[in-house]
Amino acid sequence: MQAARDFSHYVRHLDSGLSHIDLAVEGVSCAGCMSKIERGLSALPDVTLARVNLTDRRVALEWKQGTLDPARFIDRLAELGYKAYPFEPVRAEADETAQASFLLRCLGVAAFAAMNVMMLSIPVWSGNVGDMIPEQRDFFHWLSALIALPAAAYSGQPFFKSAWRALRARATNMDVPISIGIVLALGMSVAETINHAEHAYFDAALMLLAFLLAGRYLDQSMRRKTRAVAGNLAALKGETATKFIGGDEISVVPIAAIAAGDIVLLRPGERCSVDGAVIEGHSKIDQSLITGETLPAKAGPGTLVYAGTLNLSGTLRVLVSSASEGTLLAEISRLLDNAVQARSRYVQLADRASRLYAPVVHAAALLTMLGWAAAGASWHDAIVTAIAVLIITCPCALGLAIPAVQTVVAGAMFRTGVLLNSGDAIERLAEIDRVVFDKTGTLTLPELDVTNAADIPSDMFELAGRLALASHHPVAAAVARASGAKTPLADIEEIAGEGVKGVVDGIEVRLGRPSFCDADQIAQHILGSDPEASVVAFRHGETRHVFAVRQRLRADAAGAIATLRKAGIEVEILSGDREEAVRHAAETLGVREWRAGVTPADKIARIENLKRQGFKVLMAGDGMNDAPALAAAHVSMSPVSATHLSQATADLVFLGDRLAPVVTAIGFARKALRLMRQNLWLAAGYNLLAVPLAIAGLATPLVAAAAMSGSSLLVILNALRAHRGTRELG
Amino acid sequence: MEVLVFLVPLALALGGLGLIGFLWSLKNGQYDDLEGAGWRAIADDEPASSNSPPGRLEPDIRTP
Numbered sequence: 001m002q003a004a005r006d007f008s009h010y011v012r013h014l015d016s017g018l019s020h021i022d023l024a025v026e027g028v029s030c031a032g033c034m035s036k037i038e039r040g041l042s043a044l045p046d047v048t049l050a051r052v053n054l055t056d057r058r059v060a061l062e063w064k065q066g067t068l069d070p071a072r073f074i075d076r077l078a079e080l081g082y083k084a085y086p087f088e089p090v091r092a093e094a095d096e097t098a099q100a101s102f103l104l105r106c107l108g109v110a111a112f113a114a115m116n117v118m119m120l121s122i123p124v125w126s127g128n129v130g131d132m133i134p135e136q137r138d139f140f141h142w143l144s145a146l147i148a149l150p151a152a153a154y155s156g157q158p159f160f161k162s163a164w165r166a167l168r169a170r171a172t173n174m175d176v177p178i179s180i181g182i183v184l185a186l187g188m189s190v191a192e193t194i195n196h197a198e199h200a201y202f203d204a205a206l207m208l209l210a211f212l213l214a215g216r217y218l219d220q221s222m223r224r225k226t227r228a229v230a231g232n233l234a235a236l237k238g239e240t241a242t243k244f245i246g247g248d249e250i251s252v253v254p255i256a257a258i259a260a261g262d263i264v265l266l267r268p269g270e271r272c273s274v275d276g277a278v279i280e281g282h283s284k285i286d287q288s289l290i291t292g293e294t295l296p297a298k299a300g301p302g303t304l305v306y307a308g309t310l311n312l313s314g315t316l317r318v319l320v321s322s323a324s325e326g327t328l329l330a331e332i333s334r335l336l337d338n339a340v341q342a343r344s345r346y347v348q349l350a351d352r353a354s355r356l357y358a359p360v361v362h363a364a365a366l367l368t369m370l371g372w373a374a375a376g377a378s379w380h381d382a383i384v385t386a387i388a389v390l391i392i393t394c395p396c397a398l399g400l401a402i403p404a405v406q407t408v409v410a411g412a413m414f415r416t417g418v419l420l421n422s423g424d425a426i427e428r429l430a431e432i433d434r435v436v437f438d439k440t441g442t443l444t445l446p447e448l449d450v451t452n453a454a455d456i457p458s459d460m461f462e463l464a465g466r467l468a469l470a471s472h473h474p475v476a477a478a479v480a481r482a483s484g485a486k487t488p489l490a491d492i493e494e495i496a497g498e499g500v501k502g503v504v505d506g507i508e509v510r511l512g513r514p515s516f517c518d519a520d521q522i523a524q525h526i527l528g529s530d531p532e533a534s535v536v537a538f539r540h541g542e543t544r545h546v547f548a549v550r551q552r553l554r555a556d557a558a559g560a561i562a563t564l565r566k567a568g569i570e571v572e573i574l575s576g577d578r579e580e581a582v583r584h585a586a587e588t589l590g591v592r593e594w595r596a597g598v599t600p601a602d603k604i605a606r607i608e609n610l611k612r613q614g615f616k617v618l619m620a621g622d623g624m625n626d627a628p629a630l631a632a633a634h635v636s637m638s639p640v641s642a643t644h645l646s647q648a649t650a651d652l653v654f655l656g657d658r659l660a661p662v663v664t665a666i667g668f669a670r671k672a673l674r675l676m677r678q679n680l681w682l683a684a685g686y687n688l689l690a691v692p693l694a695i696a697g698l699a700t701p702l703v704a705a706a707a708m709s710g711s712s713l714l715v716i717l718n719a720l721r722a723h724r725g726t727r728e729l730g
Numbered sequence: 731m732e733v734l735v736f737l738v739p740l741a742l743a744l745g746g747l748g749l750i751g752f753l754w755s756l757k758n759g760q761y762d763d764l765e766g767a768g769w770r771a772i773a774d775d776e777p778a779s780s781n782s783p784p785g786r787l788e789p790d791i792r793t794p
Contacts, residue, residue, distance in 0.1 A: 030769065031769035031770065031772065031773045034766060034769060034770070034773070035773055052766060053762060053763040053766060054763055054765040054766030054769060055762070055763045055764060055765045055766060056762075056763070101756065101761075104756055104761060105753060105756060108749065108752045108753060108756065109749065112745060112748060112749040112752070115745070116741070116742065116745040119741065119745075136731070139734075143738060143742075147742070
């Protein structure tokens with residue numbers, strides 16, 4: 001039965017009588033795709049807008065209200081060869097977008113004002129060595145003030161607000177010295193203009209703002225891109241549930257439209273997307289995403305199921321509940337809350353630098369003032385020189401040093417299949433000296449795979465695969481996948497709880513439980529050597545074969561772990577699975593340190609224990625039971641197949657079937673940290689050159705402007721080197 | 731020097747015009763998809779729109 005798909009939850013109705021929906025689209029990468037999709041969708045009648053956004057990999061659609069069902073768009077895109085799914089705009093992403101556009105507005109205002117003030121400064125600078133009369137110079141200075149003061153008041157908001165917040169909390173951050181510097185520079189320039197002085201620093205103050213805002217914007221756009229991609233991934237998983245409307249009518253609705261108290265249908269081979277209790281039906285369920293346990297468990301009326309549970313054999317009806325007290329989920333979220341609160345606030349490199357920077361610079365300015373006053377200069381001259389020191393030690397190179405590297409390295413990581421959830425994760429990842437892996441779904445692939453394919457004749461294998469296409473059972477699906485079969489057999493009969501059978505060229509074929517195919521002996525033999533495997537038997541006339549199916553380690557897991565250990569990073573495994581399964585994996589991978597059957601609380605305890613021993617731990621896990629440990633670790637990673645909760649908790653998310661991105665990410669992070677430190681030293685070195693000039697009273701506005709832009713460019717160019725990882729770690 | 735009275739406001743007005751232009755384009759969503767904008771510029775076909783001439787439309791695929 002094909003249920004109706006109901007996407008009305010995602011449609012927004014505009015005032016103009018149009019409806020609007022945004023779809024996340026997979027595989028849009030070039031102009032060709034863009035025009036193909038836009039044409040294909042515009043060709044539908046009543047569609048008024050179809051526009052692809054290549055940056056976010058999304059398409060926006062508008063059509064006349066009530067004329068089309070949004071499911072049509074998804075079908076149309078599927079015909080064109082693209083997988084698409086509507087998505088729920090996440091609040092965080094909307095906030096990031098608003099913030100980014102505000103920063104861009106500030107940047108625009110600051111940059112335009114800086115350019116115009118520069119234009120007025122050039123005649124002043126050339127006039128100062130030429131024949132300019134004071135009245136003209138004052139006129140130009142006043143004009144500059146007219147532009148600079150409102151522009152700085154507007155575009156300085158991000159810094160002023162954040163500095164004010166920090167001061168109110170009796171702390172300092174990078175924005176405090178920045179704000180002080182800008183306000184003093186502008187104030188002094190106005191005072192100097194009133195006094196008909198030769199120098200005013202309006203241009204320097206605005207340029208400083210423009211550079212700093214560029215750094216802020218880079219920082220923001222990196223986070224925004226990550227959020228957008230993560231949002232798409234979540235959407236493209238297309239998490240839906242089959243909900244009962246009334247007695248027996250069903251409709252496929254997005255998860256977002258499901259509420260506690262609804263009843264959903266769970267077919268064999270489907271992954272459950274809600275938490276709830278079984279009210280009807282019997283089946284076996286695979287809870288590996290929740291507990292790490294790979295052996296299927298029995299489910300019947302009253303069994304609690306969680307989002308991420310895979311239903312194996314029978315059809316279930318589930319009454320949706322929210323996480324209630326006393327369930328595993330409640331326990332996990334309690335642990336998670338504690339872990340998040342206990343997470344000591346990691347002090348970012350930029351903040352550490354600014355803690356050093358602010359007192360040093362302010363002290364230097366103060367000493368300059370006192371020094372000049374002691375040397376007999378007038379108070380006015382002493383103060384002006386001191387402020388010149390503040391301006392020329394401009395933190396703009398500092399403000400760009402970190403975000404520029406982060407942006408470049410985030411782009412590079414993105415290309416190798418790693419998404420960053422937070423900017424400071426790069427620094428934390430660079431420091432790690434211990435990796436803790438969860439086994440199920442992290443070291444192993446989330447899908448099942450046939451392990452004894454080599455023992456089975458290829459013609460039989462292919463036939464079994466074609467037969468398996470008729471079954472919903474995940475173990476049969478693994479056989480179908482492994483055989484590469486594409487064409488299902490005709491007239492297949494499914495016997496519930498047993499298997500499937502049919503007739504090929506007059507010979508009966510069966511696929512299912514060993515007893516269903518009279519293959520118990522072979523099955524026992526296989527289970528004897530590999531107790532972890534699930535078996536599915538195949539019978540063709542009198543020939544019988546048994547497939548051993550199990551979760552397979554990621555192809556490059558052993559290599560990745562060897563690389564880590566070569567780099568001096570110790571590896572251990574913490575898994576909720578049974579001891580034999582974990583031992584087998586650990587021995588295969590050559591990992592000496594492993595623990596099996598651990599609960600979420602045990603995982604946290606182990607991580608805390610390692611922390612106390614002074615290790616900086618990277619935790620990589622995908623299950624619900626890993627989420628608290630992910631939050632407790634120094635830095636954490638999740639595969640893209642992980643549960644929602646783990647992905648939201650992890651600092652980084654890696655894509656694909658290989659473990660290599662974990663290793664390369666560490667390499668990138670180490671390189672990035674080196675470059676960040678280099679950049680901070682570059683900024684410091686520039687100050688060592690510039691400050692003596694300023695203290696000597698030689699920092700004219702021209703010198704300040706040239707030095708500022710020079711240092712910023714240098715830092716950005718150095719950051720561009722981050723697009724390649726390190727040699728030491730793949 | 732009297733020319734300044736005329737030239738300075740003109741220069742400022744031009745600068746302001748540029749700024750207004752930038753803010754307008756930002757509001758208009760022209761910075762939302764910088765990657766796509768680059769490709770659109772060199773795409774060799776007209777962007778499809780629902781009011782293109784009837785001859786260019788792809789066959790209607792109404793599902794029965």
